[in-house]
Amino acid sequence: QQQVKQSPQSLIVQKGGISIINCAYENTAFDYFPWYQQFPGKGPALLIAIRPDVSEKKEGRFTISFNKSAKQFSLHIMDSQPGDSATYFCAASTSLRWTGANNLFFGTGTRLTVIP
Amino acid sequence: NAGVTQTPKFQVLKTGQSMTLQCAQDMNHNSMYWYRQDPGMGLRLIYYSASEGTTDKGEVPNGYNVSRLNKREFSLRLESAAPSQTSVYFCASSEREGYSTDTQYFGPGTRLTVL
Numbered sequence: 569q570q571q572v573k574q575s576p577q578s579l580i581v582q583k584g585g586i587s588i589i590n591c592a593y594e595n596t597a598f599d600y601f602p603w604y605q606q607f608p609g610k611g612p613a614l615l616i617a618i619r620p621d622v623s624e625k626k627e628g629r630f631t632i633s634f635n636k637s638a639k640q641f642s643l644h645i646m647d648s649q650p651g652d653s654a655t656y657f658c659a660a661s662t663s664l665r666w667t668g669a670n671n672l673f674f675g676t677g678t679r680l681t682v683i684p
Numbered sequence: 685n686a687g688v689t690q691t692p693k694f695q696v697l698k699t700g701q702s703m704t705l706q707c708a709q710d711m712n713h714n715s716m717y718w719y720r721q722d723p724g725m726g727l728r729l730i731y732y733s734a735s736e737g738t739t740d741k742g743e744v745p746n747g748y749n750v751s752r753l754n755k756r757e758f759s760l761r762l763e764s765a766a767p768s769q770t771s772v773y774f775c776a777s778s779e780r781e782g783y784s785t786d787t788q789y790f791g792p793g794t795r796l797t798v799l
Binding site: 570572574577599600602609610611612613614617619657661662663671672674675676677 | 688717724725726727728729732742774776782783784785787788789790791792793
């Protein structure tokens, strides 16, 4: 069972447009929501993250919107550029304090293509 | 500072063969992880090591074993490879055990094909 549901699977956006990727979760024990960016042939890398006590976080052209009551969060990429073409994963994390490791659950990924 | 390194980058195995995927980090992190990435499935946790000397199962541990050799190194072993284990394998590390806000840093991955 997928702990974090992500949509769309793929997205094509014109240069300068807004890219929006949506995620939803059920487990209220999640207490941290990062987004990872992955370029072809590379490992995922942290892009931006948010905690559930905040409704929005912005870093440059990237914004996370978080709706705690709906258990949904989304990534907005403003002024999308061809260099943003990558696969984006939302994730949710919970501290497994009885084992001592944090555990990261990933969405299925969105392949973004930004057309020049 | 190389971060997280993985070897090999690519590997082709025949069904039933065994192999070990190697991972090392130079960031003095306590926790290390092994994930597999399959199309349409995202990344799924295979095993993790909260700290040196401890390992535990993740979401999809069947068919795998791990060894936390020391604080730097965490290896993943396939004892008898099966076609279902064809995947891209990522190793990751994070600084502290038990902190969900700690960033996980990923290696470049190993692309494994089992024929």
